[in-house]
Every structure is written in structure tokens, then in C-alpha cells.
Amino acid sequence: MIELVDVHKAFGAKQVLRGFSLTVEDGNTVSLVGFSGAGKSVTLKHIAGLLNPDSGSVKVDGKEVPALRRDQLYEHRRQIGYVFQFAALFDSMTIAENVAMGLTQQGSFSAEKIRDRVAESLDLVELEGFQDRMPAELSGGQRKRAGLARAIAFRPKYLLYDEPTSGLDPVTTTVIDRLILKMKEELGVTSLVITHDMGSAYRVSDRIAMLYEGEVLEVGTPDEIRGTTHPIVKGFVEGKPELVESATQTGGRSI
Numbered sequence: 001m002i003e004l005v006d007v008h009k010a011f012g013a014k015q016v017l018r019g020f021s022l023t024v025e026d027g028n029t030v031s032l033v034g035f036s037g038a039g040k041s042v043t044l045k046h047i048a049g050l051l052n053p054d055s056g057s058v059k060v061d062g063k064e065v066p067a068l069r070r071d072q073l074y075e076h077r078r079q080i081g082y083v084f085q086f087a088a089l090f091d092s093m094t095i096a097e098n099v100a101m102g103l104t105q106q107g108s109f110s111a112e113k114i115r116d117r118v119a120e121s122l123d124l125v126e127l128e129g130f131q132d133r134m135p136a137e138l139s140g141g142q143r144k145r146a147g148l149a150r151a152i153a154f155r156p157k158y159l160l161y162d163e164p165t166s167g168l169d170p171v172t173t174t175v176i177d178r179l180i181l182k183m184k185e186e187l188g189v190t191s192l193v194i195t196h197d198m199g200s201a202y203r204v205s206d207r208i209a210m211l212y213e214g215e216v217l218e219v220g221t222p223d224e225i226r227g228t229t230h231p232i233v234k235g236f237v238e239g240k241p242e243l244v245e246s247a248t249q250t251g252g253r254s255i
Contacts, residue, residue: 140167145179
């Protein structure tokens, strides 16, 4: 389980997270939505132990992430697969080499085990036979799937998705959404998905959380978020800026 409680984080004078609280139950997929610059990617970095909060609690499996020693942090990160917004593949390496990178660096896997795990991971993301291709030969959607294959190569307990459907056409977006659901069903992962795409959030999520100005305004099931009466949340999910503008002018930031 992932638990963030009253997390505050500032970069200089800019307060990014202010009292941020969110729980992701084991086996669930939660989508975190909100305007650009709201602090969504910063949240992922706290969970992965790449950033520490100024105050508040960040727990994964009951352990305070900021308090982990270096060796504990290494083990913590092995349990987390991070799917980057732009796949972050190394252009000079084959797809197999990209997917195998973490396994190779870890040092306890035989060459045969690495080869088998790479093939299994590519099969799971529906890129069978792509081992010897180079990233430049792949479409945008295929690159994102290769990034997902690398994230699951260690068979992590958690997956953190940073804008997995950003820049994709509707058909490819649906493919990625299907794979997010597939990872949950076949690998049993717990996932936090950062997205601006409400259609995608509705399809893949057990719950959706709306982040606004560094705090969570509302959390609910897809049906609950669709039917929200909170003016800022409603304005965001329905694409109606006039609702957001009206709410902010009248101080309607809280539920």
C-alpha cells in the first residue's frame, strides 16, 4: 500500500505540494489528474524516493521512504517500476538491451534468465520479436510499450506511470490502457497513473484523485468523479474552464 499524508514540498519560493494526502490500496489502480504544474510528477518522485518531503509522511508497505538507508532504498526501488512519459529508452541500445538494463546491472541474473525475462516482458506488452530492433525503428506507442516492458522486467509490486498516453492517437491510447489493465490482472501490481486524459483515467482506474494547487480536492470511483458537484473538479473533467474560473473567483477551492 502507498500512503501519503499531509505532504508539503517547495522548490525555492514555489510551494508545489501543500497538505497532499492519498492512499493507494494494494491491487488497486489510482489515477492522479490535474492541471499542468499541479505536482503530479513530483508525487511520483516522492514515492520512488527520488525526492524527500519538507514535511509529512510518505509510506510504502508501511515504511517511511525518506527514512530508508541507502541499501534499503535500493531494495525499495526494485519493487517499483517507473514508466516515464517519453519512454526514456537509450537510442544506442537494442530494445532487448534497454529492457534488460536493470537486470544486468543488478548482477544476480544469469544471461539465460535475463534473455527469458526480456522475452516474457516484451510478450506481456505485445512486442514479441522486437528484441533486436532499435528505438528509432519504433512508433511512439511501441516505444512506450518498450518502456513498460523495462519497468516490469524486475516484476515489481508497484507501477508508477507518468503520462503513459501523452502524445498518442486515440487507438494507441486504448492499447496502452488495455496494457495497464493487463499488468494489474496478470502481474497483480498496484499502480498510480499520472494523466491528463480523463477517458483513459475512467477506463483504467479503481479510483481517481483530483490534484489542484498542491492538494487533493476529491477522490472517488470513476462514476463518482463523473458525477462530481465540486466546481473545479467538474470543470476539469468536463473541460469547462468557465466553471474553474468561477470557482476560483469565489474561493471555491475546497469541497
